[in-house]
Amino acid sequence: MSLESVPPKYAQLVQALQRRIESGTYPPGSLLPSEHQLIKEFSVSRPTVVAALRVLREQGWIDSQQGKGRFVRGRPAMASMESNRPGQAYLANPETDTPGELVEAGAVTPSNRVASLLEMPSKSRAFLRRRLVAGDGEPTELVSLWLPLELSEGTDLTSGEPLREGIREHLTSRKGVRFDHIVEQITARMPTGQEAKQLGMPKNVPLLAVFGAVRDASSRPLVVVEVLLPADRHELEDAYPVT
Amino acid sequence: MSLESVPPKYAQLVQALQRRIESGTYPPGSLLPSEHQLIKEFSVSRPTVVAALRVLREQGWIDSQQGKGRFVRGRPAMASMESNRPGQAYLANPETDTPGELVEAGAVTPSNRVASLLEMPSKSRAFLRRRLVAGDGEPTELVSLWLPLELSEGTDLTSGEPLREGIREHLTSRKGVRFDHIVEQITARMPTGQEAKQLGMPKNVPLLAVFGAVRDASSRPLVVVEVLLPADRHELEDAYPVT
DNA sequence: ACCCGACAGGTTGTTTTACCAAGTCTGAGC
DNA sequence: GCTCAGACTTGGTAAAACAACCTGTCGGGT
Numbered sequence: 001m002s003l004e005s006v007p008p009k010y011a012q013l014v015q016a017l018q019r020r021i022e023s024g025t026y027p028p029g030s031l032l033p034s035e036h037q038l039i040k041e042f043s044v045s046r047p048t049v050v051a052a053l054r055v056l057r058e059q060g061w062i063d064s065q066q067g068k069g070r071f072v073r074g075r076p077a078m079a080s081m082e083s084n085r086p087g088q089a090y091l092a093n094p095e096t097d098t099p100g101e102l103v104e105a106g107a108v109t110p111s112n113r114v115a116s117l118l119e120m121p122s123k124s125r126a127f128l129r130r131r132l133v134a135g136d137g138e139p140t141e142l143v144s145l146w147l148p149l150e151l152s153e154g155t156d157l158t159s160g161e162p163l164r165e166g167i168r169e170h171l172t173s174r175k176g177v178r179f180d181h182i183v184e185q186i187t188a189r190m191p192t193g194q195e196a197k198q199l200g201m202p203k204n205v206p207l208l209a210v211f212g213a214v215r216d217a218s219s220r221p222l223v224v225v226e227v228l229l230p231a232d233r234h235e236l237e238d239a240y241p242v243t
Numbered sequence: 244m245s246l247e248s249v250p251p252k253y254a255q256l257v258q259a260l261q262r263r264i265e266s267g268t269y270p271p272g273s274l275l276p277s278e279h280q281l282i283k284e285f286s287v288s289r290p291t292v293v294a295a296l297r298v299l300r301e302q303g304w305i306d307s308q309q310g311k312g313r314f315v316r317g318r319p320a321m322a323s324m325e326s327n328r329p330g331q332a333y334l335a336n337p338e339t340d341t342p343g344e345l346v347e348a349g350a351v352t353p354s355n356r357v358a359s360l361l362e363m364p365s366k367s368r369a370f371l372r373r374r375l376v377a378g379d380g381e382p383t384e385l386v387s388l389w390l391p392l393e394l395s396e397g398t399d400l401t402s403g404e405p406l407r408e409g410i411r412e413h414l415t416s417r418k419g420v421r422f423d424h425i426v427e428q429i430t431a432r433m434p435t436g437q438e439a440k441q442l443g444m445p446k447n448v449p450l451l452a453v454f455g456a457v458r459d460a461s462s463r464p465l466v467v468v469e470v471l472l473p474a475d476r477h478e479l480e481d482a483y484p485v486t
Numbered sequence: 487a488c489c490c491g492a493c494a495g496g497t498t499g500t501t502t503t504a505c506c507a508a509g510t511c512t513g514a515g516c
Numbered sequence: 517g518c519t520c521a522g523a524c525t526t527g528g529t530a531a532a533a534c535a536a537c538c539t540g541t542c543g544g545g546t
Contacts, residue, residue: 028423028460047503051500066525067508067510067511237429242411253528278498287530289532308497
Protein backbone atom coordinates (compact mmCIF):
# COMPACT_ATOMS: atom_id res chain seq x y z
CA MET A 1 0.00 0.00 0.00
CA SER A 2 1.11 3.55 -0.62
CA LEU A 3 1.53 5.69 2.45
CA GLU A 4 1.45 8.89 0.47
CA SER A 5 -2.16 9.68 -0.40
CA VAL A 6 -2.95 12.36 -2.93
CA PRO A 7 -5.27 15.07 -1.67
CA PRO A 8 -8.56 15.40 -3.58
CA LYS A 9 -8.55 17.60 -6.64
CA TYR A 10 -10.75 20.29 -5.13
CA ALA A 11 -8.36 20.60 -2.17
CA GLN A 12 -5.43 20.95 -4.53
CA LEU A 13 -7.30 23.71 -6.33
CA VAL A 14 -7.95 25.47 -3.03
CA GLN A 15 -4.25 25.48 -2.21
CA ALA A 16 -3.28 26.61 -5.70
CA LEU A 17 -5.65 29.58 -5.55
CA GLN A 18 -4.57 30.48 -2.01
CA ARG A 19 -0.96 30.59 -3.18
CA ARG A 20 -1.86 32.84 -6.08
CA ILE A 21 -3.75 35.21 -3.83
CA GLU A 22 -0.91 35.38 -1.32
CA SER A 23 1.73 35.84 -4.01
CA GLY A 24 -0.16 38.76 -5.50
CA THR A 25 -1.09 37.06 -8.76
CA TYR A 26 -4.71 37.69 -7.78
CA PRO A 27 -4.48 40.93 -5.77
CA PRO A 28 -7.22 41.86 -3.27
CA GLY A 29 -10.16 43.57 -4.89
CA SER A 30 -9.56 41.96 -8.27
CA LEU A 31 -11.84 39.57 -10.05
CA LEU A 32 -10.98 35.90 -9.91
CA PRO A 33 -10.99 33.95 -13.19
CA SER A 34 -14.46 32.69 -14.02
CA GLU A 35 -15.48 29.10 -13.41
CA HIS A 36 -15.13 28.33 -17.11
CA GLN A 37 -11.58 29.68 -17.23
CA LEU A 38 -10.57 27.62 -14.18
CA ILE A 39 -12.15 24.52 -15.73
CA LYS A 40 -10.00 24.96 -18.80
CA GLU A 41 -6.80 25.80 -16.93
CA PHE A 42 -6.93 22.98 -14.38
CA SER A 43 -8.76 20.45 -16.55
CA VAL A 44 -11.40 19.60 -13.97
CA SER A 45 -15.17 19.61 -14.04
CA ARG A 46 -17.37 22.44 -12.90
CA PRO A 47 -18.54 20.88 -9.60
CA THR A 48 -14.91 20.43 -8.63
CA VAL A 49 -14.18 24.09 -9.31
CA VAL A 50 -17.32 25.11 -7.46
CA ALA A 51 -16.37 22.95 -4.46
CA ALA A 52 -12.96 24.63 -4.25
CA LEU A 53 -14.42 28.12 -4.58
CA ARG A 54 -17.03 27.32 -1.94
CA VAL A 55 -14.29 26.42 0.53
CA LEU A 56 -12.47 29.65 -0.23
CA ARG A 57 -15.64 31.67 0.25
CA GLU A 58 -16.48 29.99 3.54
CA GLN A 59 -12.96 30.65 4.79
CA GLY A 60 -13.20 34.30 3.83
CA TRP A 61 -10.64 34.38 1.03
CA ILE A 62 -13.08 35.45 -1.66
CA ASP A 63 -16.50 36.95 -2.02
CA SER A 64 -18.92 35.88 -4.70
CA GLN A 65 -21.67 37.80 -6.41
CA GLN A 66 -24.10 36.13 -8.73
CA GLY A 67 -23.91 37.55 -12.21
CA LYS A 68 -20.64 39.42 -11.70
CA GLY A 69 -17.96 37.06 -10.47
CA ARG A 70 -15.81 36.30 -7.48
CA PHE A 71 -13.76 39.00 -5.80
CA VAL A 72 -10.48 38.46 -3.99
CA ARG A 73 -10.50 39.57 -0.37
CA GLY A 74 -7.05 38.38 0.63
CA ARG A 75 -5.88 36.10 3.39
CA PRO A 76 -8.72 36.01 5.88
CA ALA A 77 -8.10 38.53 8.60
CA MET A 78 -9.11 36.40 11.52
CA ALA A 79 -7.00 33.44 10.48
CA SER A 80 -3.61 34.96 11.11
CA MET A 81 -4.62 37.69 13.50
CA GLU A 82 -4.29 36.17 16.91
CA SER A 83 -6.87 38.29 18.60
CA ASN A 84 -5.14 39.89 21.53
CA ARG A 85 -8.16 39.53 23.69
CA PRO A 86 -7.10 40.68 27.10
CA GLY A 87 -7.23 37.77 29.49
CA GLN A 88 -6.61 35.20 26.76
CA ALA A 89 -2.89 35.66 27.20
CA TYR A 90 -3.20 35.47 30.97
CA LEU A 91 -5.04 32.16 30.72
CA ALA A 92 -2.64 30.65 28.21
CA ASN A 93 0.81 31.76 29.34
CA PRO A 94 2.66 30.98 32.55
CA GLU A 95 2.76 33.80 35.06
CA THR A 96 6.50 33.52 35.04
CA ASP A 97 6.50 34.77 31.42
CA THR A 98 5.38 38.28 32.30
CA PRO A 99 6.89 40.48 35.00
CA GLY A 100 4.64 41.44 37.85
CA GLU A 101 3.76 40.54 41.39
CA LEU A 102 1.02 38.56 43.05
CA VAL A 103 -0.98 40.90 45.26
CA GLU A 104 -3.70 38.58 46.49
CA ALA A 105 -4.54 34.88 46.64
CA GLY A 106 -7.30 33.58 48.88
CA ALA A 107 -11.00 32.98 49.37
CA VAL A 108 -13.23 36.05 49.20
CA THR A 109 -16.90 36.86 48.70
CA PRO A 110 -16.89 38.20 45.15
CA SER A 111 -18.84 41.16 43.86
CA ASN A 112 -22.36 40.62 42.63
CA ARG A 113 -21.19 40.89 39.07
CA VAL A 114 -18.57 38.17 39.45
CA ALA A 115 -20.96 35.93 41.42
CA SER A 116 -23.49 36.35 38.65
CA LEU A 117 -20.96 35.48 35.95
CA LEU A 118 -19.98 32.38 37.91
CA GLU A 119 -23.67 31.57 38.39
CA MET A 120 -23.17 31.08 42.11
CA PRO A 121 -25.38 32.46 44.89
CA SER A 122 -24.31 35.90 46.02
CA LYS A 123 -22.46 36.08 49.33
CA SER A 124 -21.02 32.62 48.81
CA ARG A 125 -17.28 32.43 48.57
CA ALA A 126 -14.91 32.01 45.64
CA PHE A 127 -11.19 31.87 45.23
CA LEU A 128 -9.49 35.05 44.05
CA ARG A 129 -6.03 35.34 42.56
CA ARG A 130 -4.96 38.87 41.71
CA ARG A 131 -1.79 39.91 39.97
CA LEU A 132 -0.32 43.29 39.16
CA VAL A 133 1.32 43.05 35.76
CA ALA A 134 4.20 45.35 35.00
CA GLY A 135 5.65 46.68 31.79
CA ASP A 136 8.82 48.76 31.58
CA GLY A 137 9.11 48.54 35.34
CA GLU A 138 5.82 50.34 35.86
CA PRO A 139 2.56 48.62 36.86
CA THR A 140 0.22 48.56 33.88
CA GLU A 141 -2.57 46.04 34.38
CA LEU A 142 -4.41 44.59 37.33
CA VAL A 143 -5.55 41.07 36.46
CA SER A 144 -7.97 39.23 38.75
CA LEU A 145 -9.15 35.67 38.45
CA TRP A 146 -12.07 34.17 40.35
CA LEU A 147 -13.04 30.53 40.38
CA PRO A 148 -15.38 28.36 42.46
CA LEU A 149 -13.70 27.00 45.59
CA GLU A 150 -14.11 23.38 44.49
CA LEU A 151 -12.30 24.16 41.25
CA SER A 152 -9.36 25.68 43.13
CA GLU A 153 -8.84 22.68 45.40
CA GLY A 154 -5.87 20.57 44.51
CA THR A 155 -4.37 23.18 42.21
CA ASP A 156 -1.33 25.38 42.55
CA LEU A 157 -3.48 28.48 42.17
CA THR A 158 -3.88 28.65 45.92
CA SER A 159 -0.16 28.95 46.48
CA GLY A 160 1.55 32.28 46.62
CA GLU A 161 4.08 31.24 44.04
CA PRO A 162 3.93 32.34 40.40
CA LEU A 163 2.51 29.62 38.17
CA ARG A 164 5.04 27.94 35.91
CA GLU A 165 2.28 26.77 33.60
CA GLY A 166 -0.64 28.40 31.77
CA ILE A 167 -3.76 28.56 33.90
CA ARG A 168 -5.83 26.84 31.23
CA GLU A 169 -3.32 24.03 30.94
CA HIS A 170 -3.09 23.70 34.71
CA LEU A 171 -6.84 23.48 35.26
CA THR A 172 -7.29 21.10 32.36
CA SER A 173 -4.69 18.65 33.62
CA ARG A 174 -5.53 18.91 37.32
CA LYS A 175 -9.30 19.16 37.24
CA GLY A 176 -10.21 17.81 33.81
CA VAL A 177 -12.25 20.85 32.75
CA ARG A 178 -12.36 21.91 29.12
CA PHE A 179 -12.40 25.60 28.19
CA ASP A 180 -14.82 26.15 25.31
CA HIS A 181 -15.77 29.80 24.90
CA ILE A 182 -15.57 33.16 26.60
CA VAL A 183 -18.28 35.74 27.18
CA GLU A 184 -16.64 39.13 27.37
CA GLN A 185 -17.99 42.33 28.85
CA ILE A 186 -16.24 45.67 28.49
CA THR A 187 -17.04 48.58 30.74
CA ALA A 188 -15.43 51.79 31.89
CA ARG A 189 -15.45 53.28 35.38
CA MET A 190 -13.43 55.44 37.68
CA PRO A 191 -10.76 53.69 39.76
CA THR A 192 -11.10 53.20 43.48
CA GLY A 193 -8.46 54.78 45.63
CA GLN A 194 -6.69 51.48 46.14
CA GLU A 195 -6.73 50.64 42.43
CA ALA A 196 -5.31 54.04 41.50
CA LYS A 197 -2.57 53.55 44.05
CA GLN A 198 -1.70 50.04 42.92
CA LEU A 199 -1.64 51.05 39.27
CA GLY A 200 0.17 54.30 39.93
CA MET A 201 -2.36 56.34 37.97
CA PRO A 202 -4.16 59.62 38.56
CA LYS A 203 -7.57 59.32 40.15
CA ASN A 204 -9.27 61.34 37.43
CA VAL A 205 -8.57 59.07 34.47
CA PRO A 206 -11.02 56.22 33.88
CA LEU A 207 -10.34 52.51 33.88
CA LEU A 208 -11.19 50.09 31.09
CA ALA A 209 -12.56 46.98 32.78
CA VAL A 210 -12.75 43.79 30.77
CA PHE A 211 -14.61 40.84 32.25
CA GLY A 212 -14.16 37.45 30.64
CA ALA A 213 -16.34 34.55 31.75
CA VAL A 214 -14.81 31.29 30.60
CA ARG A 215 -17.29 28.46 30.09
CA ASP A 216 -17.21 24.85 29.03
CA ALA A 217 -19.15 23.35 26.12
CA SER A 218 -22.32 23.09 28.20
CA SER A 219 -22.07 26.80 29.12
CA ARG A 220 -21.16 26.07 32.73
CA PRO A 221 -19.03 28.93 34.06
CA LEU A 222 -15.51 27.89 35.03
CA VAL A 223 -13.52 30.99 35.82
CA VAL A 224 -13.93 34.74 35.53
CA VAL A 225 -11.08 37.01 34.57
CA GLU A 226 -11.09 40.76 35.06
CA VAL A 227 -8.47 42.96 33.46
CA LEU A 228 -8.21 46.57 34.59
CA LEU A 229 -6.44 48.95 32.24
CA PRO A 230 -5.77 52.65 32.86
CA ALA A 231 -7.42 54.28 29.85
CA ASP A 232 -4.68 56.84 29.39
CA ARG A 233 -2.13 54.14 28.72
CA HIS A 234 -4.06 51.31 27.09
CA GLU A 235 -6.70 50.73 24.53
CA LEU A 236 -8.17 47.60 23.00
CA GLU A 237 -7.77 46.83 19.33
CA ASP A 238 -9.41 44.15 17.28
CA ALA A 239 -10.22 43.44 13.65
CA TYR A 240 -12.97 41.44 12.04
CA PRO A 241 -14.51 40.99 8.59
CA VAL A 242 -17.81 42.66 7.81
CA THR A 243 -20.54 40.10 7.39
CA MET B 244 -43.30 38.97 -9.85
CA SER B 245 -43.53 37.05 -6.66
CA LEU B 246 -41.82 38.65 -3.69
CA GLU B 247 -41.80 35.45 -1.70
CA SER B 248 -39.00 33.28 -2.98
CA VAL B 249 -38.73 29.66 -1.96
CA PRO B 250 -35.44 28.71 -0.31
CA PRO B 251 -33.36 26.12 -2.17
CA LYS B 252 -34.16 22.51 -1.47
CA TYR B 253 -30.91 21.78 0.32
CA ALA B 254 -31.57 24.67 2.70
CA GLN B 255 -35.04 23.31 3.40
CA LEU B 256 -33.47 19.96 4.20
CA VAL B 257 -31.01 21.62 6.56
CA GLN B 258 -33.85 23.25 8.45
CA ALA B 259 -35.90 20.06 8.56
CA LEU B 260 -33.00 18.09 10.01
CA GLN B 261 -32.17 20.85 12.50
CA ARG B 262 -35.74 20.77 13.74
CA ARG B 263 -35.61 17.01 14.17
CA ILE B 264 -32.37 17.22 16.11
CA GLU B 265 -33.71 19.95 18.38
CA SER B 266 -37.02 18.17 18.94
CA GLY B 267 -35.24 15.01 19.99
CA THR B 268 -36.31 12.92 17.01
CA TYR B 269 -32.61 12.48 16.32
CA PRO B 270 -31.05 12.57 19.80
CA PRO B 271 -27.34 13.41 20.25
CA GLY B 272 -25.11 10.42 19.76
CA SER B 273 -27.56 8.64 17.50
CA LEU B 274 -26.99 7.75 13.90
CA LEU B 275 -28.65 9.93 11.28
CA PRO B 276 -30.56 8.19 8.47
CA SER B 277 -28.26 7.27 5.61
CA GLU B 278 -28.09 9.32 2.43
CA HIS B 279 -30.19 6.75 0.60
CA GLN B 280 -32.95 6.89 3.21
CA LEU B 281 -33.03 10.68 3.10
CA ILE B 282 -33.18 10.59 -0.71
CA LYS B 283 -36.25 8.38 -0.53
CA GLU B 284 -37.97 10.29 2.25
CA PHE B 285 -37.52 13.78 0.84
CA SER B 286 -37.59 12.83 -2.84
CA VAL B 287 -34.42 14.73 -3.76
CA SER B 288 -31.21 13.73 -5.46
CA ARG B 289 -28.05 12.66 -3.70
CA PRO B 290 -26.11 15.91 -4.35
CA THR B 291 -28.91 17.82 -2.65
CA VAL B 292 -28.79 15.54 0.40
CA VAL B 293 -25.01 15.74 0.51
CA ALA B 294 -25.09 19.55 0.27
CA ALA B 295 -27.47 19.74 3.24
CA LEU B 296 -25.41 17.32 5.33
CA ARG B 297 -22.23 19.22 4.49
CA VAL B 298 -23.75 22.42 5.86
CA LEU B 299 -24.78 20.64 9.03
CA ARG B 300 -21.32 19.21 9.48
CA GLU B 301 -19.59 22.53 8.91
CA GLN B 302 -21.90 24.18 11.40
CA GLY B 303 -21.13 21.51 13.97
CA TRP B 304 -24.54 19.84 14.17
CA ILE B 305 -23.32 16.43 13.03
CA ASP B 306 -20.15 14.46 12.67
CA SER B 307 -19.55 12.14 9.74
CA GLN B 308 -17.45 9.05 9.50
CA GLN B 309 -16.79 7.34 6.22
CA GLY B 310 -18.07 3.80 6.17
CA LYS B 311 -20.19 4.15 9.30
CA GLY B 312 -22.57 7.03 9.00
CA ARG B 313 -23.33 10.46 10.43
CA PHE B 314 -23.64 11.04 14.16
CA VAL B 315 -25.79 13.69 15.81
CA ARG B 316 -23.86 16.12 18.01
CA GLY B 317 -26.64 18.55 18.94
CA ARG B 318 -27.12 22.26 18.48
CA PRO B 319 -23.70 23.92 18.11
CA ALA B 320 -22.78 26.09 21.07
CA MET B 321 -21.85 29.26 19.20
CA ALA B 322 -24.59 29.16 16.59
CA SER B 323 -26.95 31.79 17.89
CA MET B 324 -24.40 34.29 19.15
CA GLU B 325 -24.52 37.23 16.85
CA SER B 326 -21.78 39.57 17.97
CA ASN B 327 -23.33 42.98 18.38
CA ARG B 328 -20.36 45.01 17.34
CA PRO B 329 -21.22 48.65 17.92
CA GLY B 330 -21.17 50.57 14.67
CA GLN B 331 -22.02 47.48 12.63
CA ALA B 332 -25.69 48.19 13.12
CA TYR B 333 -25.25 51.85 12.25
CA LEU B 334 -23.57 50.94 8.98
CA ALA B 335 -26.12 48.31 8.01
CA ASN B 336 -29.48 49.74 9.01
CA PRO B 337 -31.27 52.85 7.73
CA GLU B 338 -31.16 55.83 10.06
CA THR B 339 -34.92 55.90 9.91
CA ASP B 340 -34.98 52.57 11.78
CA THR B 341 -33.67 54.02 15.04
CA PRO B 342 -35.00 57.13 16.76
CA GLY B 343 -32.62 60.02 17.13
CA GLU B 344 -31.65 63.28 15.57
CA LEU B 345 -28.95 64.48 13.23
CA VAL B 346 -26.77 66.96 15.07
CA GLU B 347 -24.11 67.68 12.48
CA ALA B 348 -23.45 67.14 8.76
CA GLY B 349 -20.67 69.00 6.99
CA ALA B 350 -16.97 69.24 6.20
CA VAL B 351 -14.61 69.50 9.17
CA THR B 352 -10.94 69.03 9.94
CA PRO B 353 -11.01 65.79 11.89
CA SER B 354 -8.97 64.97 14.95
CA ASN B 355 -5.52 63.51 14.52
CA ARG B 356 -6.79 60.10 15.48
CA VAL B 357 -9.52 60.11 12.82
CA ALA B 358 -7.18 61.54 10.19
CA SER B 359 -4.71 58.79 10.99
CA LEU B 360 -7.35 56.09 10.72
CA LEU B 361 -8.42 57.51 7.35
CA GLU B 362 -4.75 57.69 6.31
CA MET B 363 -5.14 61.28 5.21
CA PRO B 364 -2.79 64.18 5.97
CA SER B 365 -3.67 65.94 9.19
CA LYS B 366 -5.39 69.29 8.84
CA SER B 367 -7.02 68.22 5.58
CA ARG B 368 -10.77 68.10 5.56
CA ALA B 369 -13.23 65.23 5.77
CA PHE B 370 -16.97 64.96 5.83
CA LEU B 371 -18.57 64.42 9.23
CA ARG B 372 -22.05 63.13 9.90
CA ARG B 373 -22.99 62.96 13.57
CA ARG B 374 -26.16 61.55 15.00
CA LEU B 375 -27.55 61.44 18.52
CA VAL B 376 -29.30 58.11 18.94
CA ALA B 377 -32.10 57.90 21.46
CA GLY B 378 -33.61 55.04 23.38
CA ASP B 379 -36.71 55.33 25.56
CA GLY B 380 -36.87 59.02 24.68
CA GLU B 381 -33.48 59.68 26.26
CA PRO B 382 -30.27 60.24 24.27
CA THR B 383 -28.03 57.20 24.68
CA GLU B 384 -25.33 57.13 22.00
CA LEU B 385 -23.46 59.70 19.99
CA VAL B 386 -22.50 58.19 16.64
CA SER B 387 -20.08 60.02 14.35
CA LEU B 388 -19.07 59.04 10.86
CA TRP B 389 -16.15 60.51 8.95
CA LEU B 390 -15.33 59.87 5.32
CA PRO B 391 -13.03 61.45 2.73
CA LEU B 392 -14.65 64.35 0.90
CA GLU B 393 -14.45 62.59 -2.47
CA LEU B 394 -16.33 59.61 -1.07
CA SER B 395 -19.13 61.84 0.20
CA GLU B 396 -19.70 63.56 -3.15
CA GLY B 397 -22.80 62.41 -4.94
CA THR B 398 -24.26 60.68 -1.92
CA ASP B 399 -27.20 61.56 0.30
CA LEU B 400 -24.94 61.62 3.33
CA THR B 401 -24.38 65.34 2.80
CA SER B 402 -28.08 66.07 3.13
CA GLY B 403 -29.64 66.88 6.46
CA GLU B 404 -32.29 64.24 5.97
CA PRO B 405 -32.20 60.84 7.70
CA LEU B 406 -30.97 58.11 5.37
CA ARG B 407 -33.67 55.68 4.23
CA GLU B 408 -31.02 53.11 3.39
CA GLY B 409 -28.12 51.50 5.21
CA ILE B 410 -24.91 53.49 4.89
CA ARG B 411 -23.00 50.51 3.61
CA GLU B 412 -25.63 49.80 0.97
CA HIS B 413 -25.76 53.48 -0.02
CA LEU B 414 -22.01 53.82 -0.46
CA THR B 415 -21.76 50.52 -2.31
CA SER B 416 -24.41 51.42 -4.86
CA ARG B 417 -23.45 55.09 -5.29
CA LYS B 418 -19.66 54.89 -5.15
CA GLY B 419 -18.92 51.24 -5.89
CA VAL B 420 -16.81 50.68 -2.79
CA ARG B 421 -16.76 47.29 -1.10
CA PHE B 422 -16.61 47.05 2.70
CA ASP B 423 -14.28 44.24 3.70
CA HIS B 424 -13.18 44.43 7.33
CA ILE B 425 -13.17 46.71 10.34
CA VAL B 426 -10.33 47.61 12.66
CA GLU B 427 -11.80 48.46 16.01
CA GLN B 428 -10.26 50.44 18.84
CA ILE B 429 -11.89 50.74 22.24
CA THR B 430 -10.88 53.44 24.68
CA ALA B 431 -12.33 55.21 27.68
CA ARG B 432 -12.13 58.90 28.50
CA MET B 433 -13.99 61.63 30.29
CA PRO B 434 -16.63 63.46 28.26
CA THR B 435 -16.21 67.03 27.10
CA GLY B 436 -18.72 69.54 28.37
CA GLN B 437 -20.60 69.49 25.07
CA GLU B 438 -20.71 65.70 24.93
CA ALA B 439 -22.02 65.45 28.49
CA LYS B 440 -24.69 67.99 27.64
CA GLN B 441 -25.75 66.28 24.42
CA LEU B 442 -25.89 62.87 26.08
CA GLY B 443 -27.55 64.16 29.21
CA MET B 444 -24.99 62.53 31.48
CA PRO B 445 -23.03 63.61 34.55
CA LYS B 446 -19.58 64.99 33.85
CA ASN B 447 -17.87 62.61 36.26
CA VAL B 448 -18.79 59.32 34.60
CA PRO B 449 -16.49 58.13 31.82
CA LEU B 450 -17.32 57.49 28.18
CA LEU B 451 -16.66 54.30 26.29
CA ALA B 452 -15.37 55.36 22.89
CA VAL B 453 -15.39 52.79 20.10
CA PHE B 454 -13.60 53.66 16.87
CA GLY B 455 -14.26 51.49 13.85
CA ALA B 456 -12.15 51.97 10.72
CA VAL B 457 -13.88 50.34 7.77
CA ARG B 458 -11.55 49.24 5.00
CA ASP B 459 -11.83 47.56 1.63
CA ALA B 460 -10.08 44.36 0.59
CA SER B 461 -6.84 46.23 -0.13
CA SER B 462 -6.89 47.81 3.35
CA ARG B 463 -7.71 51.26 2.01
CA PRO B 464 -9.66 53.16 4.68
CA LEU B 465 -13.18 54.06 3.61
CA VAL B 466 -15.01 55.47 6.59
CA VAL B 467 -14.44 55.82 10.31
CA VAL B 468 -17.23 55.39 12.82
CA GLU B 469 -17.02 56.54 16.41
CA VAL B 470 -19.61 55.43 18.94
CA LEU B 471 -19.67 57.22 22.29
CA LEU B 472 -21.41 55.40 25.12
CA PRO B 473 -21.89 56.70 28.65
CA ALA B 474 -20.29 53.97 30.76
CA ASP B 475 -22.93 54.08 33.46
CA ARG B 476 -25.61 53.06 31.02
CA HIS B 477 -23.88 50.86 28.46
CA GLU B 478 -21.34 48.14 28.23
CA LEU B 479 -20.06 46.00 25.38
CA GLU B 480 -20.62 42.29 25.31
CA ASP B 481 -19.17 39.71 22.97
CA ALA B 482 -18.55 35.97 22.91
CA TYR B 483 -15.95 33.92 21.12
CA PRO B 484 -14.57 30.37 21.25
CA VAL B 485 -11.23 29.79 22.92
CA THR B 486 -8.59 28.76 20.46
C1' DA C 487 -13.30 -25.08 19.32
C1' DC C 488 -10.86 -21.20 17.96
C1' DC C 489 -8.73 -17.87 14.94
C1' DC C 490 -8.17 -15.40 10.80
C1' DG C 491 -8.77 -14.02 6.14
C1' DA C 492 -11.92 -13.32 2.09
C1' DC C 493 -15.91 -11.47 0.72
C1' DA C 494 -20.38 -9.11 0.35
C1' DG C 495 -23.10 -5.30 1.39
C1' DG C 496 -23.59 -1.22 3.66
C1' DT C 497 -21.83 3.59 4.32
C1' DT C 498 -19.65 8.29 2.98
C1' DG C 499 -16.20 10.80 -0.29
C1' DT C 500 -15.04 12.44 -4.89
C1' DT C 501 -15.65 13.36 -9.73
C1' DT C 502 -18.05 13.80 -14.03
C1' DT C 503 -21.86 15.23 -17.41
C1' DA C 504 -26.01 17.76 -18.11
C1' DC C 505 -29.55 21.24 -17.69
C1' DC C 506 -32.07 25.24 -15.95
C1' DA C 507 -32.55 29.66 -13.09
C1' DA C 508 -31.11 34.16 -11.84
C1' DG C 509 -28.21 38.35 -11.76
C1' DT C 510 -25.08 41.62 -14.57
C1' DC C 511 -23.28 43.80 -18.46
C1' DT C 512 -22.84 45.18 -23.36
C1' DG C 513 -24.21 46.43 -27.66
C1' DA C 514 -27.48 46.44 -31.49
C1' DG C 515 -31.49 48.48 -32.95
C1' DC C 516 -35.20 51.44 -32.20
C1' DG D 517 -31.23 58.43 -25.52
C1' DC D 518 -33.69 54.39 -24.62
C1' DT D 519 -35.01 49.56 -24.56
C1' DC D 520 -34.24 44.96 -24.97
C1' DA D 521 -31.96 40.80 -26.58
C1' DG D 522 -28.11 38.06 -25.89
C1' DA D 523 -23.74 36.72 -23.82
C1' DC D 524 -21.52 36.05 -19.60
C1' DT D 525 -21.49 35.21 -14.83
C1' DT D 526 -22.71 32.35 -10.43
C1' DG D 527 -26.45 29.32 -8.03
C1' DG D 528 -29.06 25.00 -7.84
C1' DT D 529 -30.73 20.33 -9.17
C1' DA D 530 -30.51 15.77 -11.20
C1' DA D 531 -28.32 11.25 -12.52
C1' DA D 532 -24.44 8.30 -12.63
C1' DA D 533 -20.22 6.18 -11.57
C1' DC D 534 -16.11 4.95 -8.96
C1' DA D 535 -13.22 4.97 -4.68
C1' DA D 536 -12.46 4.40 0.19
C1' DC D 537 -13.96 2.74 4.45
C1' DC D 538 -16.56 -0.05 8.06
C1' DT D 539 -18.97 -4.21 9.62
C1' DG D 540 -20.78 -8.08 9.51
C1' DT D 541 -20.81 -13.34 7.69
C1' DC D 542 -18.89 -17.37 5.84
C1' DG D 543 -15.51 -19.96 5.04
C1' DG D 544 -10.97 -22.65 5.78
C1' DG D 545 -7.21 -23.37 8.50
C1' DT D 546 -4.88 -24.28 13.03
